[in-house]
Amino acid sequence: xxxxxxxxxSQADYREVVEAGDYYMRPLKAGQTLRIxxxxxxxxxxxxxxxxxxxxxxxxxxxxxxxxxxVYLTAGSVLMTNENNPMLEIVADTCGRHDTLxxxxxxxxxxxxxALGKKxxxxxxxxxxxxxxxxxxxxxxxxxxxxxxxxxxNVPITPDGGLTFEDGISDAxxxxxxxxxxxVIVLISNxxxxxxxxxxxxxxxxxxxxxx
Amino acid sequence: MNDxxxxxxxxxxxxxxxCHWSMTLRKGMTLRLIDDEGGANVGMLMYNPxxxxxCYNAPDTLKCQHSFKLTQGHCLYSxxxxxxxxxxxxxxxxxxxxxxxxxxxxxxxxxxxxxxxQYRNNWQLNGYDSFLVEVAxxxxxxxxxxxxxxxxxxxxxxxxxxxxxxxxxxxPGRYIDLRFEMDTLVVMHSCPHPLNPAKAYPRKxxxxxxxxxxxxxxxxxCMNHCPENQRGFKNTELFMLGLPGASA
Numbered sequence: 258x259x260x261x262x263x264x265x266x267s268q269a270d271y272r273e274v275v276e277a278g279d280y281y282m283r284p285l286k287a288g289q290t291l292r293i294x295x296x297x298x299x300x301x302x303x304x305x306x307x308x309x310x311x312x313x314x315x316x317x318x319x320x321x322x323x324x325x326x327x328v329y330l331t332a333g334s335v336l337m338t339n340e341n342n343p344m345l346e347i348v349a350d351t352c353g354r355h356d357t358l359x360x361x362x363x364x365x366x367x368x369x370x371x372a373l374g375k376k377x378x379x380x381x382x383x384x385x386x387x388x389x390x391x392x393x394x395x396x397x398x399x400x401x402x403x404x405x406x407x408x409x410x411n412v413p414i415t416p417d418g419g420l421t422f423e424d425g426i427s428d429a430x431x432x433x434x435x436x437x438x439x440x441v442i443v444l445i446s447n448x449x450x451x452x453x454x455x456x457x458x459x460x461x462x463x464x465x466x467x468x469x
Numbered sequence: 470m471n472d473x474x475x476x477x478x479x480x481x482x483x484x485x486x487x488c489h490w491s492m493t494l495r496k497g498m499t500l501r502l503i504d505d506e507g508g509a510n511v512g513m514l515m516y517n518p519x520x521x522x523x524c525y526n527a528p529d530t531l532k533c534q535h536s537f538k539l540t541q542g543h544c545l546y547s548x549x550x551x552x553x554x555x556x557x558x559x560x561x562x563x564x565x566x567x568x569x570x571x572x573x574x575x576x577x578x579x580x581x582x583x584x585x586x587q588y589r590n591n592w593q594l595n596g597y598d599s600f601l602v603e604v605a606x607x608x609x610x611x612x613x614x615x616x617x618x619x620x621x622x623x624x625x626x627x628x629x630x631x632x633x634x635x636x637x638x639x640x641p642g643r644y645i646d647l648r649f650e651m652d653t654l655v656v657m658h659s660c661p662h663p664l665n666p667a668k669a670y671p672r673k674x675x676x677x678x679x680x681x682x683x684x685x686x687x688x689x690x691c692m693n694h695c696p697e698n699q700r701g702f703k704n705t706e707l708f709m710l711g712l713p714g715a716s717a
């Protein structure tokens with residue numbers, strides 16, 4: 258569902274460009290709004306959320322899709338935690354559909370999906386592992402790396418049970434906006450994948466904007 | 470019984486409905502799960518006993534096999550690009566791995582509060598708490614729970630992405646054979662699927678049997694299901710390399 262935002266980028270309280278292959282890890286307070294902006298189009302922002310108070314409570318893809326009865330995320334979707342509590346709500350979306358079943362790339366999954374020789378290519382899960390290692394104050398480790406959202410990624414499921422990675426439906430300037438319902442930690446890997454046609458083999462920067 | 474695929478049954482037991490259990494299965498064993506009455510659900514998670522941080526990964530499993538459903542020919546992957554087990558045979562045809570578990574609140578809302586005090590072991594356990602108890606036996610906790618399998622439960626998705634639980638596919642005696650390609654800690658519960666619309670708490674038992682698997686042949690259906698699985702088998706082979714009896 259396409260819902261445009263009334264928020265002005267020029268009035269954002271925080272802005273940061275995250276290059277492909279980098280991570281973003283910062284708190285977002287209840288009531289604040291986070292926008293992820295696809296600067297050049299068809300990029301994947303692999304995103305996880307944690308309760309800032311107790312990071313063992315975290316975004317849960319399975320609880321989210323079961324509670325909304327639908328596998329895709331868009332405006333109106335309420336992101337649920339593993340404790341089945343509402344965490345954030347998607348309040349604006351100019352892309353229309355985001356994936357939460359495809360997971361994130363890892364060096365190991367790259368060997369399976371593409372070729373055994375791809376094992377040393379940079380991957381989202383490496384970015385997350387660096388993020389939790391560099392931000393020790395959050396007290397997180399590999400055990401906290403769970404199933405994520407792929408903002409701007411299109412992974413259609415067919416009625417006969419197929420799953421495909423389609424060309425992105427995102428474009429330069431498209432964005433998704435979420436309002437936090439609890440204090441959260443946002444962890445984004447801006448996907449470095451070079452082997453997947455869904456980003457035209459060209460990973461590009463995204464921008465994160467926050468309004469109080 | 471002269472099936473060349475398997476040895477005789479080495480072990481057989483059952484799990485009543487609404488219960489949980491766990492066991493370590495060795496490479497080379499095949500686990501058959503049987504839906505005795507029809508309508509059972511088996512929630513399952515898997516871990517590598519020698520590194521419990523390595524666990525079943527549903528997204529990796531689905532995307533590398535380009536499938537939303539799981540059935541015969543598919544492999545169940547860890548987050549480290551290895552294959553815990555292959556689905557060697559499946560008479561159910563569709564297993565869910567995206568809907569998660571019932572939780573305490575949901576069970577009470579759907580089927581009422583049945584305390585242990587009043588109902589003893591006929592209380593109404595939920596899948597989430599069942600996993601928490603079972604993984605704690607190995608030092609694991611809620612951080613280690615991930616998207617689980619819901620064996621014997623079929624959930625379809627329409628063009629708009631809406632989920633629907635299929636109540637029709639519930640023939641008694643359906644079974645699935647999981648051939649273990651590496652040593653695996655299997656954690657399971659027999660609590661109802663969270664989307665099961667039954668009016669009463671569905672308490673459906675399963676039987677499980679263990680047999681020795683035949684060696685994986687070059688033309689193995691699971692290994693050759695797709696090039697991704699051939700690479701998954703290679704990764705798993707490397708992990709077992711040099712271990713006694715690992716050269717299969």
